[in-house]
Amino acid sequence: MTIDRRTLLKGTAAMAAAGALIGPFGARRAAAQAAAPAGAAMFTPEEGASLRLLRWVPFVKGEEEAWNANTQAFTEATGVAVTIDQESWEDVRPKAAVAANVGTGPDMVMSWFDDPFQYPDKLVEVTDLCTMLAERHGGFYEGLAAYGQQDGKWISTPLCAIGNAICYRDSHVKAAGFNEFPRDTEGFLKLCQALKEKGTPAGFPHGKAVGDGNNYAHWLLWSHGGQTVNEAGEVVINSPETAAAIEYAKQLYATFIPGTESWLDINNNRAFLAGEVSLTANGVSLYYAAMKDPALKAIADDIRTVNLPVGPVGQPVELAQTSTVSIFSHCKFPNAAKAYLEFMFRSENMNRWIEAASAYCCQSLREFEANPVWTSNPIHAPYAKASESLRVNGYAGPLGPASAGAMADYVLVDMFAEAVTGQRSTEDAIANAERRLQRYYR
């Protein structure tokens, strides 16, 4: 998609509307804009530069509009035209890999998880850019920084994490005898058991749900101290901690609504919005889906969100979906690309984007914790912590094709599903996962 006049007008109108709504922050932003280091731009775009960005299809319309509006502002300020192509989430990886391999196509890619580690030698080093961004904006969160660095070198710029939180029906939780939402896994299990007894069960996907299924499986494993691999990339899944995670998952599964073995990413949203389940984990989009539908007002008013419970490890650990922006080494205008990213990360622009994403995108830099979107609605609050509590895929091993492949092949999702459905014993499910992981980490 090319930013044209119509797109700009639409984006500007949306921003104007957003500006009217946010009031006081708008004034702060204006002040921040005035103080923005306009003259401190580190990168001067090459003469006659133009850029092409490949990004994932936006989930939130406001996010897309704000990104496009910022892009248009960059074009107006620098004269560098930016074309934005969109691909569905799962298609970004193969397209970007082909572009990297062939040396043609988009100049930049906004991709997921460990994609940059699939072709690190085909990317422009952005240590200068990321160091500058970290200095200016309070530093990157540790988890997100790991998605951008390899061997001490920045190969990609962490953009955001997509927050995941428990969404529950307040009235149902209270009816089950819980005035406070439990913060630990033991209390959480008791809550799910009570919800089942009341006929208002919980539900988490055990099917091949790319996002929700992997988030749930990783939380189960990590919260109990299990790991797929150690720092050296050696497979260590066969551990008492993993067994404990599976036993816990079995108990939770017994409280779920029937059918979660087949759930894909959309099923938990549907079941929740239909009132079939009272508790699941999801992005903030679930809340907004209820908000937008007048028929679901009662559900929307009853929704509360909270971070996933803390397990025996004693700290919140989650696999949040993360996105980074990489510049391909075949890009003819690397300085323009860096200037573009530097512009997009400027306080006023990044704040505008995060705000327009309605808590869907959690910042990668600590400065933006102060964005009012996180306090504008209590529903948003748990999503603000996504970047803080996330662990990298394949923790604690190195990121790369192995970690990406293991996740895409649903190794953990299958391990838990095999065990909870009784298709394999706990030991056999772990052994099967171990065998598959050894293949990836050979």
Add this chain to the structure above:
Amino acid sequence: MTATLETRAPRRRRLGRLSESRNGLGFLFMLPAAVFLLFFLTYPLGLGVWLGFTDSKIGRPGVFIGLENYRWLFDDPVFWLTVFNTIFYTVFASIAKFALGLWLALLLNRHLPFKNFFRAVILLPWVVPTVLSAMAFWWIFDSQFSIISWSLMRLGVIDQPINFLGDPWNARWSVIAANIWRGIPFVAISLLAGLQTIPQSLNEAAAIDGATSWQRFTKVTLPLLTPIIAVVMTFSVLFTFTDFQLIYVLTRGGPVNATHLMATLSFQRAIPGGQLGEGAAIAVAMIPFLLAAILFSFFGLQRRRWQQGND
């Protein structure tokens, strides 16, 4: 200039000789098709086979590793489960599609009112894009909102929704049902075309000789229909064996890989998983099965000698 003309003249003569020769002309006519086949079929197939012998990953060319991918797959229970699923899916769906398709074709071959209308309607499942029909089946088989479960619960037959896609065997039969629904029109319309080529006089002569309708079907219709059955079932088996869209939309291979087919596993490991070599090896492993299906169809079903009265 003279030299140029001299070199052009023999070239024109060679072309002229080629076009005047019967074999040469045949070669020229076949050339575009051969080039097409070479670039768009042989090369990708060859590349796929080669990738199966490498450890290529998306974004990395990989090196030759011999049979390592196949050795791994040989010991991989997930792979063998998908082989079982694929054969199970293909056999049951193909048999059902053939039986129901033939039955439908026989019905449509009769003099029914609104015959053309029914023939057109019957094609709808085939015409609708697979993804769309798969989405419809996704709702039909939903663990919470299935219309089937809802109806049966309303009728008091069951008291909780059927776990269509969550239980491994339910899921296998559900995806087979969806495949049958989609595949029947192809079989039915093709066999109907075959039925219409059978001269009515043969059936009439058999009837005069006192043959019952079952005897007329088994002794006249079926033998004459065998060649078209061979072709139709070859295609039907190939389409079913390589099915992807239906599974991908309905289950993505779940629950716990119970509906993973070789095609979906190959995609999952090669593209999202980035293991191009292994994905290619899975795809290549489909070839013997496909060849077996084709050979069975041609040598088992077509029975040319028998049709020519030599058997």
